[in-house]
Amino acid sequence: MTTPPPATADEVAGARADAAGSLRLDRVTKRFGGATAVDAISLDIRAGEFLSLLGPSGCGKTTLLRMIAGFEQPSEGAILLDGTDITDTPAHRRPINTVFQSYALFPHMNVASNVAYGLKQSRVPRREINNRVREALEMVRMLDFAERKPVMLSGGQQQRIALARALVNRPQVLLLDEPMSALDRKLREEMQIELKLLQRRLGTTFVFVTHDQEEALTLSDRIAVMNGGTIQQIGGAEEIYARPANEFVAGFIGKQNFVPATVAAQDASGLHLDSALGPLLAAARHAQDAGPRQGGTGPHPASAVPYADRSRHQDAQAHTPHAEGHQPQTQTSPLAPGTRVKAAIRPEDINVVAAAPSSHDAAAATLGRAQTRSDGDVARSPGTNRLIGRVGAVFFLGDAVSHAVILPDGTEIIARSPRARAAQLSTGDAAECRFPAEAIQVFVS
Numbered sequence: 415m416t417t418p419p420p421a422t423a424d425e426v427a428g429a430r431a432d433a434a435g436s437l438r439l440d441r442v443t444k445r446f447g448g449a450t451a452v453d454a455i456s457l458d459i460r461a462g463e464f465l466s467l468l469g470p471s472g473c474g475k476t477t478l479l480r481m482i483a484g485f486e487q488p489s490e491g492a493i494l495l496d497g498t499d500i501t502d503t504p505a506h507r508r509p510i511n512t513v514f515q516s517y518a519l520f521p522h523m524n525v526a527s528n529v530a531y532g533l534k535q536s537r538v539p540r541r542e543i544n545n546r547v548r549e550a551l552e553m554v555r556m557l558d559f560a561e562r563k564p565v566m567l568s569g570g571q572q573q574r575i576a577l578a579r580a581l582v583n584r585p586q587v588l589l590l591d592e593p594m595s596a597l598d599r600k601l602r603e604e605m606q607i608e609l610k611l612l613q614r615r616l617g618t619t620f621v622f623v624t625h626d627q628e629e630a631l632t633l634s635d636r637i638a639v640m641n642g643g644t645i646q647q648i649g650g651a652e653e654i655y656a657r658p659a660n661e662f663v664a665g666f667i668g669k670q671n672f673v674p675a676t677v678a679a680q681d682a683s684g685l686h687l688d689s690a691l692g693p694l695l696a697a698a699r700h701a702q703d704a705g706p707r708q709g710g711t712g713p714h715p716a717s718a719v720p721y722a723d724r725s726r727h728q729d730a731q732a733h734t735p736h737a738e739g740h741q742p743q744t745q746t747s748p749l750a751p752g753t754r755v756k757a758a759i760r761p762e763d764i765n766v767v768a769a770a771p772s773s774h775d776a777a778a779a780t781l782g783r784a785q786t787r788s789d790g791d792v793a794r795s796p797g798t799n800r801l802i803g804r805v806g807a808v809f810f811l812g813d814a815v816s817h818a819v820i821l822p823d824g825t826e827i828i829a830r831s832p833r834a835r836a837a838q839l840s841t842g843d844a845a846e847c848r849f850p851a852e853a854i855q856v857f858v859s
């Protein structure tokens with residue numbers, strides 16, 4: 415990808431005067447030939463917000479970013495900056511700059527000249543150039559490197575210079591397209607913290623493209639999860655993690671155990687499910703999903719909202735202004751018996767304990783039937799689901815321990831416990847996975 419020159423300082427400064435950097439995307443669509451890369455996306459991005467576009471490869475993140483930048487023209491729809499339609503405004507006239515994955519620094523120029531380039535092009539007085547370059551290099555803590563050539567810098571340092579080069583124009587909106595993907599993990603984590611602090615200090619609107627969910631969860635005020643050219647859900651990190659709108663989001667953000675099941679009944683204790691592992695009890699009420707038209711899990715994808723979260727969830731929706739993106743709509747009607755669903759359980763919601771070898775044999779004899787009977791420990795926590803199997807592998811994760819428990823029918827359940835509370839189990843040990851009914855989220859498949 416060739417890197418277009420950044421907007422010049424005059425263009426940026428002129429357009430900055432009375433604007434704050436809010437963006438509105440109104441049914442923005444991009445088609446390449448017969449293929450739709452971005453499908454009627456409507457989204458409000460608040461001034462000063464750190465918003466991430468997160469999704470798998472090919473979901474349309476970069477295409478959406480390029481339309482905001484002005485490098486691609488939408489096939490349909492409009493882009494508004496602080497209420498002004500900029501859909502037809504050329505890229506170099508938008509007060510928007512982009513930091514790309516490839517730093518694209520000029521190798522023959524030193525750091526200061528690289529950062530000054532856009533300002534020189536727009537004939538900003540030399541003294542002002544010097545001041546602003548200094549300011550930008552200070553922002554990214556690279557002032558001491560002003561005289562160096564890019565080849566004498568590490569990847570992380572080059573990325574900082576690319577950031578300074580974009581910030582020197584004082585854009586209202588900064589677009590970042592996977593800017594840290596070339597950095598090693600440790601450096602990336604350091605840069606993430608710096609970037610977040612910098613964004614907070616500047617108050618500039620950041621739109622950040624990534625396929626790395628941890629990065630998005632760490633950095634963002636809100637995350638728009640994309641798939642198939644549409645936004646599947648938009649919300650804060652915790653909301654998206656704890657209350658995914660549909661099966662796609664549930665599977666894409668964090669880890670999940672998905673168990674196919676069929677609704678047996680719904681009563682005051684919750685949703686009774688039949689699965690190949692036996693009966694499961696979910697204290698969850700489903701929510702019928704209003705969209706999206708593409709992606710998701712089928713013609714009527716649904717989302718799950720645990721009882722405890724329902725009122726908060728509905729509040730959040732009630733206050734969702736126009737075009738903030740796709741949100742699920744709760745539905746209180748019970749699921750009909752026979753409805754095919756997926757039960758989703760997060761690894762950290764599963765408690766793994768040692769089981770008597772005989773209990774494993776008994777479970778194997780009945781093909782690992784899950785038990786929700788009130789016996790033993792379970793009597794103290796009615797509704798606890800229990801699955802008995804054998805430990806297939808133990809993974810030490812530093813602050814946590816993960817167990818892969820193989821159930822008698824071959825299903826693998828992944829559980830994760832804080833290291834201090836993890837059961838001392840070895841491969842081959844009989845183990846019981848316990849999780850409360852509240853831990854199950856139900857998605858109509």
Ligand SMILES: Nc1ncnc2c1ncn2[C@@H]1O[C@H](COP(=O)(O)OP(=O)(O)OP(=O)(O)O)[C@@H](O)[C@H]1O
Nearest residue numbers: 446450451469470471472473474475476477478625
């Ligand atoms: N110039 C183009 N011509 C034709 N098809 C394109 C063009 N640019 C993108 N596409 C297609 O549009 C879809 C979305 O691409 P896009 O680059 O926006 O995805 P992405 O989510 O950014 O993926 P990645 O994370 O791999 O960069 C893909 O199917 C891609 O092949």
